Amino acid sequence: MNNQEKYEELTKEELLNIINSIQDDKKLGLIWEDEDEEIEIEYKKHIPILRNNENLNVLTDDKEVNHSLIESDNLFALQSLQTIYRNKIDLIYIDPPYNTGASDWMYNNDYIDKNNDFRHSKWLSMMSRRLKLAKQLLSEIGFIAIAIDHNELFYLGVLCDEIFGERNRIGTVTIQHHPRGRTQSKFFSTTNEFTLVYAKNIDNVEGNFYLNNTPEETTEDFIRAREDATPKTRPNLYYPIYFELEKNKISLEKPAKNFIEILPLTKNGMRTWKLVKDAFLEELEKENIYIEIKGEEYRVKRKIKRQKSKLTTNWIDSIYDANPHGNILLKNILGNNDFAFPKSIYAVKDFVQILTNKDSIVLDFFAGSGTTGHSVMELNKNDNGKRKFILVTNNENEICRKITYPRIKNVMKGYKNKKNKFIEGLGGNLYFYDVDLVKSENSDSFNFKLSKILVSNICMKEDTLKLFHKEKDFLIYSNSDKKFTLIIFNEESIQLSIQHLPNDYDTLMFYIYSLEGETFEVELSNLKEKNIEVNSIPFPAYFNIKN
Numbered sequence: 001m002n003n004q005e006k007y008e009e010l011t012k013e014e015l016l017n018i019i020n021s022i023q024d025d026k027k028l029g030l031i032w033e034d035e036d037e038e039i040e041i042e043y044k045k046h047i048p049i050l051r052n053n054e055n056l057n058v059l060t061d062d063k064e065v066n067h068s069l070i071e072s073d074n075l076f077a078l079q080s081l082q083t084i085y086r087n088k089i090d091l092i093y094i095d096p097p098y099n100t101g102a103s104d105w106m107y108n109n110d111y112i113d114k115n116n117d118f119r120h121s122k123w124l125s126m127m128s129r130r131l132k133l134a135k136q137l138l139s140e141i142g143f144i145a146i147a148i149d150h151n152e153l154f155y156l157g158v159l160c161d162e163i164f165g166e167r168n169r170i171g172t173v174t175i176q177h178h179p180r181g182r183t184q185s186k187f188f189s190t191t192n193e194f195t196l197v198y199a200k201n202i203d204n205v206e207g208n209f210y211l212n213n214t215p216e217e218t219t220e221d222f223i224r225a226r227e228d229a230t231p232k233t234r235p236n237l238y239y240p241i242y243f244e245l246e247k248n249k250i251s252l253e254k255p256a257k258n259f260i261e262i263l264p265l266t267k268n269g270m271r272t273w274k275l276v277k278d279a280f281l282e283e284l285e286k287e288n289i290y291i292e293i294k295g296e297e298y299r300v301k302r303k304i305k306r307q308k309s310k311l312t313t314n315w316i317d318s319i320y321d322a323n324p325h326g327n328i329l330l331k332n333i334l335g336n337n338d339f340a341f342p343k344s345i346y347a348v349k350d351f352v353q354i355l356t357n358k359d360s361i362v363l364d365f366f367a368g369s370g371t372t373g374h375s376v377m378e379l380n381k382n383d384n385g386k387r388k389f390i391l392v393t394n395n396e397n398e399i400c401r402k403i404t405y406p407r408i409k410n411v412m413k414g415y416k417n418k419k420n421k422f423i424e425g426l427g428g429n430l431y432f433y434d435v436d437l438v439k440s441e442n443s444d445s446f447n448f449k450l451s452k453i454l455v456s457n458i459c460m461k462e463d464t465l466k467l468f469h470k471e472k473d474f475l476i477y478s479n480s481d482k483k484f485t486l487i488i489f490n491e492e493s494i495q496l497s498i499q500h501l502p503n504d505y506d507t508l509m510f511y512i513y514s515l516e517g518e519t520f521e522v523e524l525s526n527l528k529e530k531n532i533e534v535n536s537i538p539f540p541a542y543f544n545i546k547n
């Protein structure tokens, strides 16, 4: 039943109650027809839990960063991530469906077109549920950046002000992603879209809003060529500079032999240098002065390092053009491209650069073709970073299996582009997950079953993803930092499991099936001098991850 039909059945009194409650609730802000999501109703009694699909992992090197790709509706993925990454994600970058009216997304199994009177409401219902869950994942120094176009810009802005707080609004960036414009448009030819940026808490974030941490190096002539800069008007800026040809040495002292005397002579007459002698010598000391020889001419040049200017909110540059740097790039990686509207890799990369540090965790839960993952890998390569990405996408039109996954795999391992040129892999490991919807029951046997299903979740949380040893009653996982995770389903096997640990582990995470929350002090007493943490599974938090 749609909302209109629902209201037609209500009495006048019931309608008045609804109107009063709306008036009481809100003074300023968004009001929309919230429509429940069918999948959520259907799986009300289920617990969403991540499950690693080992066959699809892409492993290049133990020591590299472990990234994740989750194939699932993002509502379940965001719920399942709550016990692993609550308050831990430093950047969420998303590019949700724009709700253009051109059936570009589905709600409750219906494509939403422009004739749907409730299309903004449905979109807001979908987004608000996900953004609230997403906010809980953001770390105290975290940011969220959301791409959008004019169709939902205004509603999204108010929704984000409500969820993240107007005070935490960092800015709205305009990106020229389609410089040729839409020539068929009746009115403006649109060339741009927007990205809204919010901080989790504006008081805690720094942000490095320069695109390059390393200053840009340029060179300039050391002659001040302006008409008013003459030896007469500025005598202290006028002096000879000597260049010893054989030694390639520059000085203000006249050398004994084999030198060139250089004066600030231009075709318009004698001028001055840009700096007085002392400042010149300082620059010389820093190796910022050199001589450029062009035929008979010797020119004094100066290298300058400039911090690039602060990023503006207007990103107009050919690198943001989504056609060459999104569409065509994807074609080169996959050999074909059945995906509409990937972002320019540079647009996403620039957000990742300014809003993360080198070991941040980045989440994109509308991952599409995986541009965010690709950007994180490129940025890591450029600055030796260890950023980790988590991508979530559904498999609508087989996008996950045919686009997202092969793109990330190719970029990690290397691929041949359309011109048959091999593009080196960027490295990293990918762990592939889906979400298991486990029907919840109130029984010990269910808790035991749940503990077994939680293995992927525990390994992801601890970042110990390599299976080290396996027995019926316990599992041992490890990583290259000598961290070990022991997962025990039967407390009788504690001693046996410990015997399988290497002597030189650094950290031990100990997970044991226990309904009483015991600490196993006695059993673990001989391990106590090491860094060890004991957890009982299933964690109580698991029964409350849906909001």
Ligand SMILES: C[S@@+](CC[C@H](N)C(=O)[O-])C[C@H]1O[C@@H](n2cnc3c(N)ncnc32)[C@H](O)[C@@H]1O
Pocket (backbone or CB within 6 Å): 072, 073, 074, 075, 094, 095, 096, 097, 098, 105, 341, 342, 343, 344, 365, 366, 367, 368, 369, 370, 371, 372, 392, 393, 394, 395, 396, 399
């Ligand atoms: C606009 S695209 C993102 C494009 C991406 N930024 C890129 O550069 O390729 C949005 C993607 O979100 C996915 N999506 C839409 N609704 C979803 C949902 N409820 N759960 C998971 N993925 C969803 C769609 O399959 C679509 O590929």
